[in-house]
Amino acid sequence: MDDFRNEFHKGLHVLAVDDDSTCLKILETMLQKHKYHVTATKNAQTALNLLRGNKNGFDLVISDVQMPDMDGFKLLELVGLEMDLPVIMMSVDDDFKMVMKGIKHGACDYLLKPVRLKDVKNIWQHVARRRKMGSKEQNRSSNQEKANTDSNERGSVATGNSDQNVKSSRKRRDEDDYDNEDQENDHDNEDSSCHKKARVVWNAELHHKFVSAVNQLGFEKAVPKKILDLMNVEKLTRENVASHLQAFL
Known part of the structure; x- marks a missing residue:
């Protein structure tokens, strides 16, 4: 694991943001001790x-919450809307509502100040997790595109064979209502399968519903099935919620 971490650090670039010069310098030094490249x-x-x-040019952002020009939550929100980067918040305020506000806005972690050397040692895991999730989504999207292409190709072949189409049409007209009902059920199942494979984009609104459901249930009882029921979002699956729960909590 140490060898993997050291190898991973070689190209990992962290953007550190804090209006306190002393805290920023300490954070920068700690990150550099763990072989991170720091701006x-x-x-x-x-x-x-x-x-x-x-x-x-950057793999991860660590930002203080309280800053004069723009607070860390606003920065976190803009980063989440414009780019796919993990963001870690840090603050002297350990109030539960503040922590949940960070999670609500999409923070992958929340560190209490003064930040310690061991707190930043394994922040590379957030980058690795984000890349893994992105790779899964890309593969899922590629597989869906391939399936659509194959389906279109099969449809073109079928359209070109007019004699077969005529025979198939006659056969369908001769089928009884029971067979037609089976076909409708099969079609519904196919549609359901397609819906389950559709990519889920965790935008700010969807993430807000997720956090609200977790707050309502409490951390001890916040399991994917119950969260899914409370969110009540069409096409969202238990697997989608379970993955999001693991990534952000």
């Missing part, structure tokens, strides 16, 4: 400009 800034707007100007 540090005291200004949230500057951080956002850096991210917008080089979206592929």
Whole structure:
């Protein structure tokens, strides 16, 4: 595991944001001790400009919550809307509502200040998890596109064979109501299968419903099935909720 972590760190670039010069320098030093590449800034707007100007140049963001020009939650929200990067929040405030606010806005972790050396050792795991999730979504999307292409090709072949179409039409007209009902049921099952395979995008609204469901149930009782029932979102599956629960809680 240590060998894997060290190898992973070689190309991992962290953007650190804190308006307190001393805290920022300490954080930068700790990250560098763990072999992370660090860009540090005291200004949230500057951080956002850096991210917008080089979206592929950073792997992870660590931001303080309380900052004068733009608070960390607003920065977190903008990063979530514009780019796919894990964001870790840090604050002296350990109030439960503040922590949940960070999670609600999409934070992958919430660190209490003063941040310790061991707190930042394994932050690479958030990057690895995000990349793994992205790879799964990409594969799922590619498989769906391939299935659609194959289906279209089969449809073209069937259309070109007019004699077969005539025979099939006659056969369908001769089938009784029972067979027609079976075909309708099969079609419904196929549609259901397609819906389950559809990609789920966890936007701000969907994530808000997720967090509200977790708050209503409490952490001890927040299991995927109960969260799914409370969210009551069409086409969302228990597997989608379970994956999101594991990633953010």
